[in-house]
Amino acid sequence: MSKDFITLEHITKSFDSQMVLDDLNLTIKENEFMTLLGPSGCGKTTTLRLIGGFETPDIGKIYFDGQDITSLAPNERKLNTVFQKYSLFPHMTIAENIAFGLKISKKSKEYINDKIKYALKLVNLDGFEKRSVDSLSGGQQQRIAIARAIVNEPKVLLLDEPLGALDLKLRQDMQYELIRLKNELGITFLYVTHDQEEALTMSDSIVVMNQGYIQQIGTPEDIYNEPVNAFVADFIGESNIIDGVMIEDHLVEILDTRFPCVDEGFGQNCPVDVVIRPEDVELVEPEEGIIDGTVISIIFKGVHYEIEVLANGFEWLVHTTKMHEVGSKVGIRVIPFNIQIMNKPESSDEEAVEVDA
Numbered sequence: 001m002s003k004d005f006i007t008l009e010h011i012t013k014s015f016d017s018q019m020v021l022d023d024l025n026l027t028i029k030e031n032e033f034m035t036l037l038g039p040s041g042c043g044k045t046t047t048l049r050l051i052g053g054f055e056t057p058d059i060g061k062i063y064f065d066g067q068d069i070t071s072l073a074p075n076e077r078k079l080n081t082v083f084q085k086y087s088l089f090p091h092m093t094i095a096e097n098i099a100f101g102l103k104i105s106k107k108s109k110e111y112i113n114d115k116i117k118y119a120l121k122l123v124n125l126d127g128f129e130k131r132s133v134d135s136l137s138g139g140q141q142q143r144i145a146i147a148r149a150i151v152n153e154p155k156v157l158l159l160d161e162p163l164g165a166l167d168l169k170l171r172q173d174m175q176y177e178l179i180r181l182k183n184e185l186g187i188t189f190l191y192v193t194h195d196q197e198e199a200l201t202m203s204d205s206i207v208v209m210n211q212g213y214i215q216q217i218g219t220p221e222d223i224y225n226e227p228v229n230a231f232v233a234d235f236i237g238e239s240n241i242i243d244g245v246m247i248e249d250h251l252v253e254i255l256d257t258r259f260p261c262v263d264e265g266f267g268q269n270c271p272v273d274v275v276i277r278p279e280d281v282e283l284v285e286p287e288e289g290i291i292d293g294t295v296i297s298i299i300f301k302g303v304h305y306e307i308e309v310l311a312n313g314f315e316w317l318v319h320t321t322k323m324h325e326v327g328s329k330v331g332i333r334v335i336p337f338n339i340q341i342m343n344k345p346e347s348s349d350e351e352a353v354e355v356d357a
């Protein structure tokens with residue numbers, strides 16, 4: 001198991017009396033690719049900027065490899081940050097851009113030239129030294145920004161939506177490049193995105209945030225398959241989220257219908273949130289399922305059809321490879337294992353969730 005590398009302890013941060021982070025605790029392991037994921041304004045960038053040294057916490061401590069770095073300036077931390085706007089210097093060549101940090105730290109010409117070659121090779125842009133910034137595509141510029149960060153040999157790369165400006169195909173290519181870089185260089189990555197698919201693809205672990213609180217920390221599989229609450233389930237992938245009542249262990253009632261499930265220990269007649277993924281809903285002949293409904297819309301999505309079925313007043317989202325017709329009657333079946341039961345939040349305010357990082 002890798003050692004703890006960056007630790008945030010009881011971090012609180014406000015701007016203009018607005019609390020943005022409230023008692024945030026987080027540990028990032030060495031060589032981990034950790035992603036902060038959450039809706040706009042939930043505090044992801046602020047968390048990254050605190051670690052990078054661009055903001056100071058009101059309360060709390062930040063440790064890097066055992067050392068308290070809370071009050072160190074950004075250039076005194078062995079971290080490099082790549083922001084969404086890659087901020088290359090337009091009047092410099094690619095080589096000059098990459099060399100910028102190394103020149104400031106007064107490295108020899110030979111060392112700098114070797115590093116430029118090495119970094120360009122790593123980001124698959126060999127031979128681009130003399131090119132101007134203008135002559136590069138957005139994706140190539142982004143790769144140069146990453147190369148510029150890498151030559152400083154940071155132990156940690158902080159990436160704030162670094163692929164946000166790229167089109168889908170380039171994003172996907174760059175996602176693979178970043179994973180490759182992480183594996184080749186053994187750098188610890190802290191990555192910020194609001195794109196759940198990107199987070200699921202790239203991360204060793206995902207931190208789901210909402211309104212300044214951590215909702216869940218886990219592997220992509222954990223977060224997708226075992227969301228701790230309806231917010232996480234809704235944010236990560238599509239879901240049917242339905243009010244329910246736990247009748248007893250292994251039996252939940254939703255939409256006036258009883259569904260067998262595998263959960264237990266909620267107590268009798270406990271109100272719960274029931275989450276069912278669209279790919280886990282099976283459409284069968286009427287009366288062969290647990291509940292009957294009518295197909296109200298069908299969209300072809302390439303790999304599957306996205307179908308809405310109205311059953312007992314609820315519009316079920318279903319992903320299936322089988323064709324159906326709008327207006328047809330269907331039965332809905334869900335195997336007990338695919339029904340996730342969650343406690344309802346205690347109040348409408350988002351609650352902090354105790355997590356083991």
Ligand SMILES: Nc1ncnc2c1ncn2[C@@H]1O[C@H](COP(=O)(O)OP(=O)(O)OP(=O)(O)O)[C@@H](O)[C@H]1O
Nearest residue numbers: 015016020038039040041042043044045046047194
């Ligand atoms: N320097 C600042 N001054 C005042 N308010 C700020 C400042 N920086 C951030 N905030 C506020 O703090 C909250 C969290 O911002 P933050 O940028 O951390 O969110 P985020 O999750 O990264 O959002 P996004 O995905 O939109 O970038 C927002 O309400 C934002 O307006």
